Amino acid sequence: MSCPKTHYLLQEYFSENLSAVARDELDRHLTDCVHCNAQLESVLLAQQDLQQWQEQRVPHWDRHLELFRQEHRIDRPVSRFWLSWQWLPTAASLAMLCVLLFNVNVISNDSGFSISFVGSSASGSNLNAQLADFEQAQRLEMQQLVARVEGRQDSTNVQLLQAVMEQAQQSTADSFDQMYAYFEQQRLLDLQDMRAGYEQLVDSDYETIRSLQQLVNYVGYQSDIR
Amino acid sequence: MSLIDEDQALIASALKGSAYAWEKLVKRYELKIYNHGLRLTGNSSDAMDLMQEVFLGVYRNLHRFRGDAKFSSWIFRIAHNKAVDMNRRKRLMTSSPKFSTDDEGDEFEKFPGKKELEPEYRLGNIELNVRVLKMLSELSSDQRSIVELKVFQSLTFDEIAELQDISTNTAKTRFYSALKKLKVVSEKQNVLS
Ligand SMILES: [Zn+2]
Numbered sequence: 001m002s003c004p005k006t007h008y009l010l011q012e013y014f015s016e017n018l019s020a021v022a023r024d025e026l027d028r029h030l031t032d033c034v035h036c037n038a039q040l041e042s043v044l045l046a047q048q049d050l051q052q053w054q055e056q057r058v059p060h061w062d063r064h065l066e067l068f069r070q071e072h073r074i075d076r077p078v079s080r081f082w083l084s085w086q087w088l089p090t091a092a093s094l095a096m097l098c099v100l101l102f103n104v105n106v107i108s109n110d111s112g113f114s115i116s117f118v119g120s121s122a123s124g125s126n127l128n129a130q131l132a133d134f135e136q137a138q139r140l141e142m143q144q145l146v147a148r149v150e151g152r153q154d155s156t157n158v159q160l161l162q163a164v165m166e167q168a169q170q171s172t173a174d175s176f177d178q179m180y181a182y183f184e185q186q187r188l189l190d191l192q193d194m195r196a197g198y199e200q201l202v203d204s205d206y207e208t209i210r211s212l213q214q215l216v217n218y219v220g221y222q223s224d225i226r
Numbered sequence: 227m228s229l230i231d232e233d234q235a236l237i238a239s240a241l242k243g244s245a246y247a248w249e250k251l252v253k254r255y256e257l258k259i260y261n262h263g264l265r266l267t268g269n270s271s272d273a274m275d276l277m278q279e280v281f282l283g284v285y286r287n288l289h290r291f292r293g294d295a296k297f298s299s300w301i302f303r304i305a306h307n308k309a310v311d312m313n314r315r316k317r318l319m320t321s322s323p324k325f326s327t328d329d330e331g332d333e334f335e336k337f338p339g340k341k342e343l344e345p346e347y348r349l350g351n352i353e354l355n356v357r358v359l360k361m362l363s364e365l366s367s368d369q370r371s372i373v374e375l376k377v378f379q380s381l382t383f384d385e386i387a388e389l390q391d392i393s394t395n396t397a398k399t400r401f402y403s404a405l406k407k408l409k410v411v412s413e414k415q416n417v418l419s
Contacts, residue, residue, distance in 0.1 A: 007402070010402055011398045011399060011401075011402040012398070014376070014383075014398065014401060014402065014405075015383060015398060016382045016383065016384075017382070017384070042409045042413070043402075043405045043406065043408075043409050045409070045412065046361075046405055046408040046409040046411075046412045047377060047405060047408070049357070049358070049361060049408070049412045050358055050361065050362075050373070050377050050378075050408065051377065052354040052357070052358065053261070053265070053354065053355055053358045053378070054352050054354060054355055055257055055261050056260070056261055056264060056352065056355065057257075058256045058257055058260040058277070059270070059274060061274070061277075061278065063248070063249050063252040063253070063256070063281070064248075064252070064278075064281055064282060064285055065245055065248070065249060067282075067285070068240075068245050068248050068285065069245055072243040072245065
């Protein structure tokens, strides 16, 4: 048993801009005609099968951020640098260093205050020792920072492993290798991200220390000449 | 703020150089685009490639986006074009000029579907998705594309026709014949399971 209208009618059934009259006519035919009705039912079931799709998580990727940052580098350092907290310790240590380097003396006398900058070769060597301490302290702080970041990294890895385990619940033992490979790949990607972060951090910090050292050497050299 | 306004705001900040805004914009659409790619290609590495290309296209053309259309429509237009490109490339790579069997017309030849579906952990624990991919693998790429746009993206036949540069009638016919094919596959699967 078949109906000559099935193909045309069901094709129109999925159309969005069918007129009200046409829709009525179609509905009437579908209630009357067993064949068209059955055909529609089974086609709708197939569509329903498709709609059981479950959204799947996107694997780790960099979202073109590397590219974005590269191409927007010009206006980035200004805003990023001054908005973040990093400039604070640098500024403080610089101010302290100035006081140290120039051995500032504030003397009050009859005519008011006078500020003098005293420098001698003796205080120069003293200064080097103080700077070594300062560098030591900076390094220590840096190590603590690194340890903290690593701790955080470990906990995210554990979370990741848990997520993977959940997903792999149904898989059997032989898919463990694949799971491990997946996990390892995610970990490597994370490590790459982290390493890039470190390098930036370390670079900027050592830059500060190095320029301080050069300044000290210069001051030492100047006082030696005198 | 509505979703569309939020998109606009994110686009404006991203154009001014905010990496944060760009990332947020990507995060809003990556799930949709990735799953779209999974259904079109049937495997996660192609889906990943497609998604990366789509967002690269978005990035490169962001300044051209005019607020008169929805951003989601715009991004799916790019996705459609990239999928067509990818199809073409695959066809060039997989078919040798001498023994080309062009009568099939299905360019995503590597669509796994039948035998080599991915390990389950990559498809989540999702039996249902495997089932859906198996069904889709039986369709030609034209049919698959139209089913994707109609069923999963809820586009109208007019929109589909415009996107694929075909008539509205062709879109309707193609969709219905795809559903009929899916019906057969689905019934076969139900018998097997
Ligand atoms: Zn009928």
